[in-house]
Amino acid sequence: MSAAPEQASGTTPVIAAVGVSQEYKLARTRLLGPRGRLDALTDVDFHAMPGEAIGLVGESGSGKSTLTRILVGQEAPTAGVMQHRGQDIWTADREARRDFRRSVQLVLQNPRSSLDPRMKVGASLVQPLRSLAIDVDHGARVKEVLDQVGLGTDALAKYPHEFSGGQLQRIAIARALMPHPKVVIADEPVSALDVSIQAQVLNLLKDLVAELGLTLVLIAHDLSVVAYTTSRVAVMSGGRIVETGSPMDLFTRPEAEATQALVDAVLTVEGGLAGRSLT
Numbered sequence: 001m002s003a004a005p006e007q008a009s010g011t012t013p014v015i016a017a018v019g020v021s022q023e024y025k026l027a028r029t030r031l032l033g034p035r036g037r038l039d040a041l042t043d044v045d046f047h048a049m050p051g052e053a054i055g056l057v058g059e060s061g062s063g064k065s066t067l068t069r070i071l072v073g074q075e076a077p078t079a080g081v082m083q084h085r086g087q088d089i090w091t092a093d094r095e096a097r098r099d100f101r102r103s104v105q106l107v108l109q110n111p112r113s114s115l116d117p118r119m120k121v122g123a124s125l126v127q128p129l130r131s132l133a134i135d136v137d138h139g140a141r142v143k144e145v146l147d148q149v150g151l152g153t154d155a156l157a158k159y160p161h162e163f164s165g166g167q168l169q170r171i172a173i174a175r176a177l178m179p180h181p182k183v184v185i186a187d188e189p190v191s192a193l194d195v196s197i198q199a200q201v202l203n204l205l206k207d208l209v210a211e212l213g214l215t216l217v218l219i220a221h222d223l224s225v226v227a228y229t230t231s232r233v234a235v236m237s238g239g240r241i242v243e244t245g246s247p248m249d250l251f252t253r254p255e256a257e258a259t260q261a262l263v264d265a266v267l268t269v270e271g272g273l274a275g276r277s278l279t
């Protein structure tokens with residue numbers, strides 16, 4: 001098993017996919033015909049250091065969602081290793097697996113589908129504490145996280161339909177924060193939101209990284225979104241990471257064709273970088 005480079009210098013990534021490949025078997029096109037195979041990921045190395053905000057960007061079908069499912073432990077890779085604090089999550093003991101499930105939380109694209117519409121926000125927020133059997137004062141923790149995401153406790157007795165998309169995404173982020181995670185993986189967290197609200201949610205994620213020392217993995221198809229929010233960006237194409245660099249480097253000196261295409265997409269969308277600086 002190869003180790004992530006930082007381990008040699010004594011600092012362990014909080015999460016790392018090391019040499020990860022993912023092959024899917026496709027449905028037969030003929031009754032007795034062979035099953036096709038699709039390489040969704042090929043030899044991917046991806047890691048996030050403690051307190052780092054890292055972006056993962058790529059066009060549709062490049063493998064971002066597949067890598068996300070591997071990073072959160074929803075799928076085991078067909079080759080390579082998925083590590084949490086240097087330990088393979090699929091061979092780790094029960095305690096280490098529990099620590100991983102608590103430590104790495106996911107925020108999805110659409111809070112309207114990730115939050116149960118029949119549950120009051122208060123009940124949705126405490127659900128992760130129950131399912132992970134975390135023994136803390138629920139009321140105090142709920143107040144604390146609502147404050148961290150800029151919402152008041154009046155949200156607790158309301159249902160999801162009573163909120164705007166931006167407020168709901170704050171609630172989804174609050175829910176992810178409930179178990180005191182070290183890592184938040186946000187999969188296209190602003191692409192379902194109005195452009196006017198997107199910067200607010202991205203600013204919230206940036207503030208959480210700065211104030212709580214969180215590690216953020218931000219996945220998006222829009223390079224300007226990850227450039228605004230993170231300091232290091234990995235570009236995916238065809239199931240591989242084709243380039244990694246600072247947002248400024250990717251914009252000013254893109255090396256891979258896929259990076260150039262993402263830069264072009266930002267620059268041709270009217271107002272693509274409006275209101276977002278690269279620093």
Ligand SMILES: Nc1ncnc2c1ncn2[C@@H]1O[C@H](COP(=O)(O)OP(=O)(O)OP(=O)(O)O)[C@@H](O)[C@H]1O
Pocket residue numbers: 024025026038039040058059060061062063064065066067221
């Ligand atoms: N469960 C699966 N079975 C078969 N093929 C899959 C499966 N999941 C993903 N794929 C294929 O793997 C490739 C990568 O898909 P993936 O969803 O990871 O890309 P993506 O970058 O997240 O795209 P999008 O932004 O459109 O969600 C695609 O060709 C996709 O069709």
